[in-house]
Amino acid sequence: MPDGRKMTCEDCGTEMNLHAEKVDWGTDSHAGEPFDEELGGVVEEFHTCPDCGTTEARVVL
Amino acid sequence: MAASRPLFIPVILGTVRQGRLSEHAARFVHQEVSKRPGVETELIDIRELDLPATDEGNPVKDPRLTASVARADALILVVPEYNHGYPGSLKHALDSNLKEYIHKAVGICGVSAGPFGGTRAIENLLPVMRELGLVTIFWDVNFSSVHKVFDQAGQLADQSYVRRVDKFLKELIWMAKVLRHGRENVSLED
Numbered sequence: 001m002p003d004g005r006k007m008t009c010e011d012c013g014t015e016m017n018l019h020a021e022k023v024d025w026g027t028d029s030h031a032g033e034p035f036d037e038e039l040g041g042v043v044e045e046f047h048t049c050p051d052c053g054t055t056e057a058r059v060v061l
Numbered sequence: 062m063a064a065s066r067p068l069f070i071p072v073i074l075g076t077v078r079q080g081r082l083s084e085h086a087a088r089f090v091h092q093e094v095s096k097r098p099g100v101e102t103e104l105i106d107i108r109e110l111d112l113p114a115t116d117e118g119n120p121v122k123d124p125r126l127t128a129s130v131a132r133a134d135a136l137i138l139v140v141p142e143y144n145h146g147y148p149g150s151l152k153h154a155l156d157s158n159l160k161e162y163i164h165k166a167v168g169i170c171g172v173s174a175g176p177f178g179g180t181r182a183i184e185n186l187l188p189v190m191r192e193l194g195l196v197t198i199f200w201d202v203n204f205s206s207v208h209k210v211f212d213q214a215g216q217l218a219d220q221s222y223v224r225r226v227d228k229f230l231k232e233l234i235w236m237a238k239v240l241r242h243g244r245e246n247v248s249l250e251d
Contacts, residue, residue: 017246017247019247020163020164020194020249046160046164048164052066054131057160
């Protein structure tokens with residue numbers, strides 16, 4: 001589940017919009033990061049800035 | 062303001078093969094995109110990227126490709142069909158990014174020497190596009206018998222492709238606008 005915390009755009013300081021999540025099934029790209037047992041992988045969420053269009057990803061904790 | 066930002070739609074030439082006729086197709090499509098008001102573009106030739114063959118995925122990112130894809134609202138892939146599939150070099154390049162693609166539009170132009178215009182390469186690419194988070198349009202451009210579509214100098218010989226690309230771009234631009242609005246304003250949690 002998304003943690004509900006908004007991200008702030010590092011480029012322009014605007015509050016970003018959470019628009020996608022993805023389970024990463026790989027075992028090598030997220031070593032040591034939180035593994036979601038129910039979904040079977042590390043969950044990433046994707047946020048885009050409504051002002052400048054920058055997209056950032058982060059792992060759901 | 063976000064509303065005044067032009068769309069950015071790069072064209073990716075998806076083969077490194079010597080003598081590729083797909084380059085004519087990519088240059089023509091790029092030229093047509095360049096004519097669109099409110100749209101910026103560039104031609105990305107994967108032959109010019111620094112993508113080592115000793116690893117795969119994020120570790121082989123080319124900073125130029127990543128920056129262009131990150132800025133993009135949509136992508137256009139110009140893809141020849143090799144042995145009923147798409148070039149491995151294109152897959153190698155595409156796999157080097159991920160977050161940069163999420164919820165962006167993609168349109169595919171197939172190229173072949175035969176009559177099917179890269180249809181099989183396009184069909185094989187569709188599940189890859191989905192897994193990368195790209196959203197496909199359902200208008201393709203099929204450059205069939207490509208040696209007849211362009212002359213020896215690479216100039217368009219079959220003018221029907223002007224209209225075909227126009228239709229393709231109309232849908233792609235529509236999808237790019239819709240998805241930009243969604244990425245920037247429609248929350249997953251609403």
